[in-house]
Amino acid sequence: MRITDARSGRATEIRPRRAGLLRVTLDVGRSDDRFDLADLRVLLIGDVLARTAEPLGLQVAVRLQVPPLADDARVTALLGDADLLGIRPPAETATDPGRAADLVIGPRTAAAQETGLPCWPSLP
Template sequence: MLRIADARTGRIVEIPSAHHHLLRICVHLPVIDNGIGAMHLRVLLLGDVLARTAELHGLQALTVLTAPDLPQEQVQALDRVMAVLGIHPAATVGAHHPSETSSASADVHVLAHGTGQQHTVGGVQIDVSQVGTAHPNEGGPGSLDAAAPEGTDPLAVRMLLLGHAYRTPVMVTGAALAEARRTLRHWRQLVADWAQESSRPIPADLLRQSHAALADNLDVPAVLDMLRRVEKDADVPAGAKFETFAHLDRVLGLDLAREVGHQRQVTP
């Protein structure tokens, strides 16, 4: 079972309900006025992390995406953004119709904070807090083009957003993105180095703590903090560090094994 704070009541609710093994998620995309912005990215990302967490806990997840009626170019832009941010495609995409079966039967509704409850019927409601950018006029308000210019790693945007609890506002700045990119490069190189060592099982306490954090209202920042500790823990074998990072990347979606097989060659 996963435990989520219902924005309607403030109470912690277990999902899915007892004896169910399918978690039905409905992601409600805010209105798109001037391109896909940072708030759209955060709502999409939260739905993706919820689905990934459910699957890590042995559940099936079905995600539907409701959005305003979009012109074809915005539909294509949305597909591109989801692809580069590692967001799994939704099973169905449609316009906002709260009474439709796919929305009305959802266990969880994911919305941008302040958009109201008019698009949800039943289920638990997750309100994703606001996200701003230091340069809101570049490439549209908080657009991916502004956040991750050509030649940089767009997954740094994913990492930056994952580093904040979903109910906490986020400001995307150049310095914060640069730090996220440095951490991603560093971790990917470490994972590639650890992959050359003999595989070792994930320590039971790390597995238990990480799964508990994710099950407790999607506490992804706690998981990232745990990985930072594991990285420096001399008592955890390299092979176990590799397995820990690879396992949790199933939820993080940061492509941490990207450099495996491409290690730096040392000349004798």
């Protein structure tokens, strides 16, 4: 499976660190504790990626990363909006960078660019 890496603009092969397990972090929210349509797009891209990878024999662990001061009610509302659109919820929600990911998806991919992970922005 290949994606266009936001850093280089080139197609990049997604290579999971563990055979058969693709770990994806969805980076959503802003420091002002707001979510917007770009964040729904991130959730949609994560879901489509997972649904595409699963028939290829990959188990996909999707993690939602929100800002440290994110209001739980707003996170719940974002996930509720995603559910109304038929988007599967991430398996985990966290406020810290946490465990390593094989791929980071989000409109603000600075963290991924610093670590050298493949990243895919949800916005041009």
